[in-house]
Amino acid sequence: MENKDIVIPATDDPDTAGFWAAARERRLVVQRCGDCGKMRFPPRPACTCGSFAMGWHEVxxxxxxxxxxxxxxxxxxxxxxxxxxxxxxxxxxxxxxxxxxxxxxxxxxxxxxxxxxxxxxxxxxxxxxxxxxxxxxxxxxxxxxxxxxxxx
Amino acid sequence: MSTLTIKDRVAIVGMGETEFGKGLAGSEMELACRAIRTALDEAGIAAHEVDGLSCSNMEATHEEDLADTMGFGDITFFSRIPAGGGGGCGTVGQAAMAIATGQAKVVVVWRSRKRSGRASRVWGKTAQEVTDYEAWLRPFGMIRPVDDIAPMARRYMHDFGATREDLGRIALTFRANANQNPRAMMQAKTLTMEQYLGARWISEPLCLFDCCLETDGAVAFVLVSAERAKDCPTKPAYVHAFAQGITPGSSLMANYNLDDPYRLQTYAAATRLWRDSDIQPGDVKVAQIYDAFTPEVLWSLEGFGFCERGEAADFVRRGEIGPSGKLPLNTAGGSLSEAYIHGFNLISEAVRQVRGTSTAQVDDVDSAFVCSSEGVPTSAIVLR
CATH class of the missing domain: 2.40.50 (OB fold (Dihydrolipoamide Acetyltransferase, E2P))
Known part of the structure; x- marks a missing residue:
């Protein structure tokens, strides 16, 4: 890192990478469960309904x-x-x-x-x-x- | 009554504290060993009898090194409890579980810290690239634990009408208790509301005196079965009830994503604790409530059922947490004014209250409540 005087998030965690990829495209996203539709933040690998079909939803x-x-x-x-x-x-x-x-x-x-x-x-x-x-x-x-x- | 209960089957029979201060000589290891030695000597138990250990997951001294240094016997039970300040009562509770189930006979619980130097602050070592829950906080300049608490405090004040003066009353009450306690780092320093309100900001709405001390020191306890406790020279402090708590949706300090951000981890612990305890919130005559930051005291008072939701500030305003109130709190000065040993010195003050040896002894005490940090995976015990 060139500038050591900053604090940045890791962007390569599979659970959260989608958030940071969207941010690079100037889009704000949260997770939405593909089964029950519940939105959640911070990102998790699964929904409380039991589904792993987590997708990204632009808000x-x-x-x-x-x-x-x-x-x-x-x-x-x-x-x-x-x-x-x-x-x-x-x-x-x-x-x-x-x-x-x-x-x-x-x-x-x-x-x-x-x-x-x-x-x-x-x-x-x-x-x-x-x-x-x-x-x-x-x-x-x-x-x-x-x-x-x-x-x- | 369930036969599975740990109720009154295990007791704290030895307690050791080093001096509390800044810039103490000796390593964290030496401080731990000195506190443990004092606790064992007080209990009249030889080091080779120790077969169980329990501590915080942030403890820097290692089990095997302690066993080697102290001359413990074979250690067959050891546990580490998350999460930071939430774990103190958990170490005592899990020690009690181990003894009650026969997994160990003599368990040592300890916490040793050398945190008085600014370079030792955990937040000062924040990585440049942060992961996990920190990724959503630190890049935005929420660096210190006090920063995590500040927005929770402001919103609580907004919703329930608590004021800075209410937070100040907590700080002043604990300071007055510390002024009577020769072990307290702040024994010689009085605190007025004018000084509180004029103090420098740390993270608004919280000022210097809303934040706990940083301390060098160690605290240790020795636990044995109730039967063995009868042979010890000290008055036993029985572990009457114990619970840990994580509330669904809660996080580490920054609990903004709960549907109800003030139904924190204590609610989970409280439900279990009071279900198992013969002593109920209305029976408790003295309590030690984790006070790394003043607002935590309000939330724990509510979470553990000493006050209704939103009423803790009024409880404080009426003087109920003072020496002549309904529920005297943090009678040795607490984390704010005695020492910050991650809440373990709150447990020792509860032991002193049960023994009748506190410098701010409450009359006719037959039990003492202690809780660990609100806002993180937490724990609580009732001693009697």
């Missing part, structure tokens, strides 16, 4: 802030220059029982501290965007609706 990429935290020092060198920054738990509009952790930003390219915590509240509407980090890793990032004018 709208819209969601709401279920909750959030604001990280302060001390933290890893990769994040030390960014504190304080918000990390949010997003409930998906298509499946509110599924929640993903992600950062908020004013645009796909903006820093993870670009949305100040004063501008964040539980229930805020957000839309996913995608940020390539390495050739393999593209991370979802969430753009608050209140920031959409900034994005224009």
């Amino acid at each position: 709208s990429g819209r969601g709401r802030v279920w909750s959030y935290g604001v990280a302060h020092a001390p933290t890893l060198p990769a994040f030390a220059d960014l504190v304080p920054y918000v990390f949010a738990v997003i409930e998906l509009a298509d499946a509110p029982h599924l929640r993903m952790v992600g950062n908020l930003a004013t645009s796909a390219k903006a820093a993870i501290n670009s949305v100040p915590q004063d501008a964040v509240a539980i229930g805020d509407e957000v839309t996913v965007a995608f940020r390539p980090v390495t050739d393999e890793v593209t991370l979802p990032v969430w753009i608050p609706a209140t920031q959409s004018e900034v994005v224009q």
